[in-house]
Amino acid sequence: MGYKVAVVGATGNVGREMLAILAERGFPVSEVIPLASRRSVGQEVSFGDKVLKVKALEHYDFSDTDICLMSAGGTVSKEWSPKIGAQGCVVIDNSSAFRYDSDVPLIVPEVNADAVAGFAKRNIIANPNCSTAQLVVALKPLHDRYGIKRVVVSTYQSVSGAGKEGMDELDRQTKALYSMKDPETKKFPARIAFNLIPHIDVFMEDGYTKEEWKMTVETKKILDPKIKLTATCVRVPVFIAHSEAVNIECEQPITADEAREVLRQAPGVLVIDKHENGGYATPLDAAGEDATYVSRIREDATVENGLAFWCVSDNLRKGAALNAVQIAEVLINRKLIQPRAKAAA
Template sequence: MKLNIAIAGATGNVGRKIIEVLEKKNFPVDNLYLLASKNSEGKKVKFFKKEIVVEDLTNFDFSKAAITFFCCGSEMSKEWAPIAAKKSIVIDNSSLFRMDQEIPLIVPEVNADDIMQFKNKNIIANPNCSTAQLVVALKPLHDLLSIERVVVSTYQSVSGAGKDPMNELAKQTKQFLNKEKIISENFTKQIAFNVIPHIDEFTDEGYTKEELKMVNETQKILSDKIKLTATCVRVPVLVSHCESVNIQFERSFTLDQIYSTLSSAKGCKVIDERKNGGYITPIEAEGQFDTYISRIRIDSTQKNCLNMWVVSDNLLKGAALNAVQIAETLVDKQLI
C-alpha cells in the first residue's frame, strides 16, 4: 500500500533529509507534497528523479496526506500541527509536543509499542537529536543490567542549529584563516576553531534547556527511574553529534557482555579497536543510518560503571531517519 506523504519545512535541513531517507529506504510513497513558507513556494525539489514543486504550507489541504512530517520549528508546529492532525497523522520534529503526556515520544528501536498513544491527538513527537542517539545505545544495556545513572557530555555539530549556522561556520573559518574580524551572528561566541558550552537558553538552575531535554526525554522514552545529568557543547563540526557517556548499572558486568549486547542491538554498530583510528568520528558517521559506539571501557572509579563514545548523524538518526522510522512503524503495526 502506497501512502500520500506531506513534508512541512521541506526546504530546510531536516526536510531535505527526510526526502533523502524516503528515497533510500524506498518508503511506499504515492504522492509527495512538499510544503514551506511563501518564500520557498514554487521551488522545485527532486524525488526519485521527478521534480516536485514546493507549495505554500498555509494553503495546503492536509486531508491529501496520510502522514505529515513537520520540520519547521516550534512556532509553526504550534500553529499548524494541530490543524494538520485533524486530517493527517503528524510526526513532529520540534520540541513542542515532546513532553505532552498524551503524545508519544518515539525512538522505534527503544519504545515502538508506545506509538499506540498517537490516537490521543493524532501527533507523534520526534526526540531531540542528542537524546535519540543516546537512548539507542542505552536501551540494550538497560535491558541487560538496569541503568541507575548516566553522565553525558555532548559535542554537537552546528547543523543541529540549522542551515544558517552551517554557513556561518564556513564563513568564520575563512575569516579566521584570512585574519579578518569575526562577528558571530548565530552563536553566542565565535564558533570557528572554538567550542561553546551553551546550547539553547539557560534556566534558573544553571542548566540549559538542551541539557534538560536530554534528561526529561530519556526518562520519558526509556525509564523515569534513570538519573541523568548532561553538559551540551557546540563544536565546529558541520554534521554528526558525539557523546561521551558514563553509565552506572545496578548489576555487575563484563566487557564481553557489553560488546555482545551492543553488537547485536538494532541501530547500533560497535567500532572499537584499541589502536590509532580504531574508533568513529563525526566525519565517518555523516550520511550513515547507524549509531556508532567506540571507546568502550570500564570506569574503575565507581562500582558497576562503564564509559563509551557514541556518534551519529544528527540530521539522520537525530531527526529525519528517526521520523521516517516512526512512519514505518505505523505501517508495520497496521495503524494506517
C-alpha cells in the same frame, strides 16, 4: 497502495534529508508534497530522481494526506500540528512542541516502538531531540540487560544542529580567519570556528541549559523515568554528526566485553572498538550514515558497576529525518494507518 506524505519545512536541512531518506528507503508513497512558508513557494527540491515544487503550508488541504513529516520549528508546529491531526493526517513532529505532552508519544523505534500506538489521541507523534535519539539507542540494550541507574553525558554537537544558519556561520568564520579577517558572529553566542561553546539553547534557573534539560526529560520518557541523568552540551566546529562521551552506573555487574557483545546485537548500533589508532568512530565516519556508532567501551572503576563509552551519530539522519521516517514505517508495518486516497496518476 501507497501513502500520501507531506513534508513541512521541505527547504530546510532536515526537510531535504527527509525527502532523501523517503526515496532511499523506498517508502511506499503514492505522492509526496513538499510544503513550506509562502516565501519558499515555487522553490525546487529533490525526491529521488524527481524534482518537486514547494507549495504553501497555509493553503494546503490535509484531508486526504496520510502522514505529515513536520520539520518547521516549534512555533509552526504548535499552530499547525493540531489542525493537521484534526483532519485525520498523522503528524510526526521533529520540533520540541509536543515532546513533553502526556498525550503525545515520544518515539525512537529501536527503543520504544510499542508506545507509538498512543498516537491516536491527538494524531501527533513526537521525534526526540537529536542528542537524545542517539543516546537512547545506545542505552536501551544496556538498560535491558544491566539496569541503568545513572547517566553522565557530555555532548559534542555539530553546527548543523542549529540549522543551515549554523553551518553557514562556521563556513564564513573559517574562511574569514584563513583570510586574516575578523569573523562575524551572528548565530552563536561566541565564535564557533576553531572554538567550543559550552552553551546550547537558553539557560534555565538551575544553571543547566534547555538542551541539557531536554536530554534528561526525554530519556526518562522514552527509556525509564527512574534513570537519573546529568548532561553538559557543547557546540563544536563540526558540520555534521553529534558525538557523546557517556558514563553509566548500573544495577547489575557489567564488563566491557559483555557490553560490547550486547551492543553488537542491538538494532541501530554499530560497534567500532579496537584499542589502536583509528579503532573508533568519529563524526566524519558517521556523517551520511544511519547507525549510532559506539566506541571506546571500557569499565569505569570510579563507581560500582560502571561503564564508559563514546557514541557518534548523524544528527540530521538518526537525530531527526531518519527517525521520523522510521516512525512512519512502524505505523505502516503495524497496520496502524491505512491510505485514505487512491494513488496519484
